Amino acid sequence: MKYLQGYPVALVAQARTLMDSGELAPMLARKYPDPHEIRSDKALFDYTQALKQRFMRNADPLARVCYDAKLKVIQHALGTHTRAYTVQGSRLKARREIRVATLFREAPAEFLKMIVVHELAHIKQPDHDKAFYQLCHHMAPDYAQLEFDLRLWLCCQDAAAGEASALKPAHPPADTAA
Template identity: 85%
Template sequence: MTMKYLQGYPPALVAQAQTLLDRGELAPMLARKYPEPHEVRSDKALFDYTQALKQRYLRNADPLSRVCYDAKLKVVQHALGTHTRATTKQGNRLKARREIRVATLFKEAPADFLKMIVVHELAHLKHLDHDKAFYQLCHHMAPDYSQLEFDLRLWLSCADVAAASPHVTPTAPDQTTR
């Protein structure tokens, strides 16, 4: 299986990750490094979690209308979360709505990975593009942001392998068919 989430990383680093994945050592290593689960299971809990981070780091940013888990976001389409803004006209006034949607797979992810994706989407409140200022803001909110992003990519690679491995139940000898 290719390391599709590590495209753009140095080939030597990708090869090292691939070796750990092939040996079955990568998932246990990540589980030891990120043992803490989170309790953010509902959309309301995710909204409150995101609002707390926003209040701490981005008090002056536009308010969020909605934050939710979204089962339609697919990792294959490279969307782990989305930030949308929509402007509607109400009479003579323009009203902005900002939403953050996080892929449902983060309900089961380690706490640090949920924080990384929420930090990433919050940074889009200030910076639309993935430029230097965007990543500086991500690092301000999560100092280990780059390591978390890399480890999340490794975790996604492990999840792909687990999803691709069929769970074969051995058949008892007396139940075999000929």
């Protein structure tokens, strides 16, 4: 339950009980049954631009939005926002990028929205402070619940990956054919 660090002990215990009984994943699947169709980087860029246009018209433009397969492994993050500064004449230009972990290609639509909203909020608010979370709630009124449920979903994904690796033999069987 590493994704639930910082939450109240009673809440984590309740989540662990649901996980151990095998009820957590089906509960989340019932709560978030709708997948999304945003599979390509272009579709993700368009989706992010639409949210940005709706809620953050005056924010700096985005140069790139893409899925990143290395993100979770290397940076232990689900999404990142970066600024690359370049000098053009006498002006300093910021090139902004958002990268989203590829596991969100298969996540429920609400979880993709939550991570995109989170990364968009970092355009205006670099720190996870009160203003940051107010902006997240402006773009997704149920942001706090989505973030918690996403953390539960990630716990289920880790458990499923752990079970799958436990079923695989540590070493492939030796070839006995001569």
